[in-house]
Amino acid sequence: MPRKINLSEKIEQLRSFHEAEGRAPSYAEMAELFGYKSKNAVYGPVKKLLQLGYLDKGSDNRVQLTTKITGSTKLLGSVQAGFPSPAEEELVDTINLDQYLVRRPEATYLLTVSGDSMIEAGIQPGDLVLVEKGGVPKQNDIVVAQLDGEWTLKYFGKDATGVYLDPANAAYTRMRPERSLSIGGIVRAVVRKYGK
Amino acid sequence: MPRKINLSEKIEQLRSFHEAEGRAPSYAEMAELFGYKSKNAVYGPVKKLLQLGYLDKGSDNRVQLTTKITGSTKLLGSVQAGFPSPAEEELVDTINLDQYLVRRPEATYLLTVSGDSMIEAGIQPGDLVLVEKGGVPKQNDIVVAQLDGEWTLKYFGKDATGVYLDPANAAYTRMRPERSLSIGGIVRAVVRKYGK
DNA sequence: CTTGTTACTGTACGATCGTTCACTTACATA
DNA sequence: TATGTAAGTGAACGATCGTACAGTAACAAG
Structure with missing residues (x-):
């Protein structure tokens, strides 16, 4: 059985990197961000984040952050459902209002x-x-x-x-x-x- | 007298690059984008775009695009004023709804x-x-x-x-x-x- | 014409990029 | 305990990055 990887923690780390730097990190920066000593170690998590749609690959081969990470608001359910308890640190996607509203x-x-x-x-x-x-x-x-x-x-x-x-x-x-x-x-x- | 540089054309070129690639161009890519043969030629226009707030410089020394370029909607006046004629190709800044609406x-x-x-x-x-x-x-x-x-x-x-x-x-x-x-x-x- | 300034070209440099390969470590299963 | 698979390490590679420097082209002023 494959070992469990803490992806939501990495997503949060990517969010704070983006907020601080305004750009996507390189592999070396991700290694430091995630606490690895070798930048090759991030290839595994990155592959999964690509599959889940949190990351993209551009025409250069650098990773790009999608709105699931760069978006500024977290989309929840309806008003009736209320707020999630602050305790549950679940994997919440963020969305981008521009992209949601603007087609052309x-x-x-x-x-x-x-x-x-x-x-x-x-x-x-x-x-x-x-x-x-x-x-x-x-x-x-x-x-x-x-x-x-x-x-x-x-x-x-x-x-x-x-x-x-x-x-x-x-x-x-x-x-x-x-x-x-x-x-x-x-x-x-x-x-x-x-x-x- | 310094020669006139067509900045609005470059802004449009940066907009289309961002829309196509989802990222900011490198100096070499800007040289190609603007039609220069040497990437050093873009340092001049880039300096002006930095002053005008269309570009940023990150902690790495690559240029970053601001919402004036990456924003997806152009802010105009009121409904009564109506639309600008499509003829006038003026320099219109774009804004980002997320940034406009979301404080925290x-x-x-x-x-x-x-x-x-x-x-x-x-x-x-x-x-x-x-x-x-x-x-x-x-x-x-x-x-x-x-x-x-x-x-x-x-x-x-x-x-x-x-x-x-x-x-x-x-x-x-x-x-x-x-x-x-x-x-x-x-x-x-x-x-x-x-x-x- | 000559002169001075600016725009642009071309080359070179160290640093960092993403990727590859060989190797070690960690750990579940047998 | 032994074994196999996956995770992580470390070094190396060519390519591209931003920057610097010397030199050329364009052009206004004299």
Whole structure:
């Protein structure tokens, strides 16, 4: 039977190395980090971490850290499930919000919301919307649209009459373009930050 | 007068290198990337990019890319201002959502919201809340709390009677702990992703 | 033209890189 | 205890790393 290797400890060591240095360690640095005297000793653990997706190999042959290590937030279950007890030092993966939210980095922009036209969709003034340019909006997608000269945030829709824009606020009504309508982009995510 | 150097082009080249390789280039790779025949030629542009904050130098002497290059979203103005014309190829910095939202990575967790008790605060079922453990909640902070055995998302408050938890839903009422109340963490941000 | 400054080239250097090989140590099983 | 497998050590290899130095090319000012 193969001996048990403490991988979660090594993952934590890789996390702190990345936080301190901002880069992936070399084999020699990993040997020192893990407490080995020879850098060859890390080939075993590295192979396992590659299989588990914690490490990558680039076009040069150096190891690269994946978001499972470099990510800044640990993904847990639902609110109902509550928090894990601080005692259990389990193997928790981290994720990267950028990678989770952004599909096409070159076409994705962040805009600040002003106005309350989408308040009932949970989009408040001051929120950030992550907008992707260039796509074709589907029914009920939230879009950034320029309607008769002014930029707004609305639900996109189409019916027999043509294209329309719906607010998510009972105080406003459905709008249809009189002259021009241009879609700036489709809202892919909403981000709200509390505190200053 | 010093000759003009095209820095924004080099920044774009560094962005595409990072996207392709997932790492920072060496001096030799930068020489090839920028079209120089000698790697010494890049020392000049690199020095300027270091000053402008696009590059860093690590404890080894290799260059590191900052979020101004590796970030995945470009921060623009407000929705009202609309989109910049695609024609203008200006120097736009990118930001990193993780770095923007997360202050203490080791204490930050992501939970999925279930239930509609905070619906009027713009937090819907299925949203992700970014929760920071270990802080002391202030008046009207949104917290993950275990009230009499069950984990919920509520506004935190204190008055002469003691601690209470307020929902953001007219269908529910203020609650006060009968036996125990433990705060799991403070909600620092809300993230909603549209589409699958 | 000449001169001075800057941008760039080409070569060389020690250090470190990842990898390979031979060898020793540790330990479960028989 | 003896045996076999895996883990870890230590030395060596060519390749690439960042840096330094001398020299050339480009160009503005005189």
